[in-house]
Amino acid sequence: MITRLTFDQISTAVHDAYEACKDIKGGQNAHYIPYLANINPSLFGISLCLPDGRLISVGDTDYRFGIESVSKVHTAILALEQHGAQAILDDIGADATGLPFNSIFAILLENDRPSTPLVNAGAIAACSLVEPHGDADGKWKAIFDNMAALLGSEPVLIDELYHSESATNFDNRSITWLLQEYGRIYDDPEMSLDLYTRQCSLGVTAEQLAISAATIADDGVNPLTKQRAFGAELTSKVVALMSAVGFYEHSGDWLYATGLPAKTGVGGAVIGVMPGLFGVCAFAPPLDDAGNSVKAQAALKHLMKSLNLNVFSNTHFDLVET
């Protein structure tokens, strides 16, 4: 079945989701990264971007926050672009772990594979795979440029966050060296860990992330710059990765409840991709026990329900002018 959806309907749904969720309490800022613990917990914004570049934004959508694990999607795209879908499956995997994002147990259970580029282990492995091999500056440039191409504008490194996270990331250090032992780090381990920590510390706005989500929804073409950021054949791979593990141990529940392939970060952002239709980002710092933003989840759930959208339904939507 084909249903028509207008810009005004989508815009109303975004504003309604904001109003319905703005007073939701609950959750806590990420406490294990000192910088994030101190962010204003009442910040809240939603931004939605259509493939033609039109943006609908409400709330704190130009506040710059730490991208954290949402960056895993962007660098997974880079690794896919550089090495191809089969190599990423062989070298990292595409499985859900059913466990927290920093689980060492997941690495042991999965018989030494990092499972997916969208948990810490696989994201550090993805950073190790980024070309040019052995060249820290060159690799950082590739990660940064890829991010900028997806966002349509440059992110800004939040130095304080980078130092805060570098000084406290003992779990990620353990993950990196365990993977090294298993032959799953493909470049210098400390360099790979540092690249991962730095990409997590990039400052972005909800609006930028919505544009990057819309770039995925638009098969790799950035709706604002009109530049191709990645090959269209990768879209289904990226959306599959997000669907499988975007909410860590709550991924199945999330997908079942909303039908929105999405990815979270402990900075408080959630990005969602409806292929062909839009990319969206909701942002609010307080998190649930799995590290997923409480208010952002509620807002995106509200949005999907009010638009009657679900990536698994047999209803297909056409964006029309009136």
Ligand SMILES: NC(=O)CC[C@H](N)C(=O)O
């Ligand atoms: N889920 C997240 O956003 C975690 C990212 C954070 N940089 C970490 O490695 O712990």
